[in-house]
Amino acid sequence: MRDQEPAAAQEARRLTTRETAERLGVKPETVYAYVSRGQLTSRRGQGRRGSTFDASEVDALARRNKRESAPSSTGSDLSVRTSLTLIEQDRYFFRGVDATELVAHHSFEEVAEWLWTGALRPGARFSAPKEALSAARRAADALPEHSSTVDRLRVAAVAAATADPLRYDLSEDSVLGAARSLIPTLAATLPLRNATYADGDPIAQRLWGRLSHRHPDEVSLRVLDTALGLLVDHDLAASTLAVRVAASARAHAYAAVSAGLGVLEGPLHGAASGLAHRLLLDVLDRGSAGPVVADELRAGRPVPGLGHRLYKGEDPRAQALFTALEGLPAAEPALAAARDVVATTARHTDLHANVDLALAVLTTSFGMPAEAGETIFAVARTAGWIAHALEEYGERPLRMRPTGHYVGVRPPQPLP
Structure with a gap:
């Protein structure tokens, strides 16, 4: 029996890190990513440097990866394994924990740390390195005057990367270090509308002064922090897939975030809250949702801020943000306008409020511009994008390569 073999013989059957990487077809650092996720078990080698791995366990993982990466013969949609966010029965969970409950008790930074590592860091704060922040501001300030905030964020992400010589290190510690510096860098790149805040302040506090001219109190800052936490991740949205x-x-973490920011600008994704913002302003100006909703439908447009393909009922993110806004005098008019929109459309359709409508209530209540919701979304979702990039670095490289189904004319064709 194998358990009766001498220890030296058993050790000889184990693989080194390099041998394990070769069998799996990955880089050595990816082997340790498998270990950190519990997919492989390592052991310090006897009489040798480095860790060793059980050959049968490695081979089983290789077979599993091969099955999961094989193209489907049924033509079904691409499926991606993730341990980050689960959405089911009109609720969503971060690593198994109800996301709205997590956000109610923890800051945006703490929620981000939980998503990244599965561990809480009470009082977590992120800091922007001077070199990265200086490069990001110079690049963003060179843009035309009327550039959007997402334009500035995309440029800032690229510029910050140039100031990080370790950006090509895809180990977990290095990527998390980049994340903890990139998020505050993005926030601090936006032009100031209000007082300046210190680098060690929470992201919500630093971001507020770039979204509103109004001075925040503790309650309003908590509402913004809640919005950031709720938007950290939402499974495989279009930007996350990118x-x-x-x-x-x-691609390194900065480049991956840049890909997400590029997709975010679509009107069906991050920019949707801006449409809901303008809708609420119109309702507040005209005193009723009826004529505003009628105008949208007459123009053949869906009413912004309503419905979500993943929820039959109300978006839980909207519920949580509406709850956080209730009781704030500044939010009462916009909350009433949002409820009027929902009630008006409920006469003929079963659509419920989504997070874009709740973001619009937040942004209109505190005098923020229409694109503020998209800015909040982008800064928050950067944390989720980093979490997904970390997961993907632990998978087989270039596995997300679908095969095109050619429908053009068949060759050979004459030269044009």
């Missing part, structure tokens, strides 16, 4: 494709090609 991030995972970039990470699959082993």
Whole structure:
């Protein structure tokens, strides 16, 4: 029996890190990513340097990876394994914990740390390195005057990367270090509308002064922090899928975030809250949702801020943000307008409020511009994008490569 073999013989059957990486077809650092996720078990080698791995366990993982990466013969949609966010029965969970409950008790930074590592860091704060922040501001300030905030964020992400000589190190510690510096760098790159805040302040406090001219109190800052936490991740949204494709090609974290920001600008994704913002302003100006909703439908447009393909009922993120806004005098008019929109459309359709409508209540209540919701979304979702990039770095490289189904004319054709 094997358990009766001498220890030296058993050790001889084990693989080194390099041998394990070769069998799996990955880089050595990816082997340790498998270990940190519990997919492989390592052991310090006897009489040798480095860790060793059980050959049968390695081979089983290789077979599993091969099955999961094989193209489907049924033509079904691409499926990506993730341990980050689960959405089911009109609720969503971060690593198994109800996301709205987590956000109610922890700051945005703490929620981000939980998503990244599965461990809480009470009182976590992020800091922007001077070199990265200086490079990001110079690049963003060179843009035309009327550039959008997402334009500035995209440029800032690229510029910050140039100031990080370790950006090509895809180990977990290095990527998390980049994340903890990139998020505050993005926030601090936006032009100030209010007082300046210190680098050690929470992200919500630093971001507020770039979104509103009004001075915040503790309650309003907590509402913004809640919005950031609720938006950290939401499974494989379009921008997140773009991030995972970039990470699959082993783009560094800054480049992966840049890919996500590019997709975010679509009117069906991050920019949707701006449409809801303008809708609420119109309702507040005209005193009723009826004529405003009628105008949208007459123009053949869906009413902004309503419905979500993943929820039959109300978006839980909207519920949580509405709850956080209730009782704030500044939010009462916008909350009433949002409820009027929902009630008006409920006469003919079963659509419920989504997080874009709740973001619009936040941004209109505190005098923020229409694009503020998209800015909040982008800064918050950067944390989720980093989490997904980390997961993808632990997978087989370039696995997210679908095969095109050619429908053009068949060759050979004459030269044009």
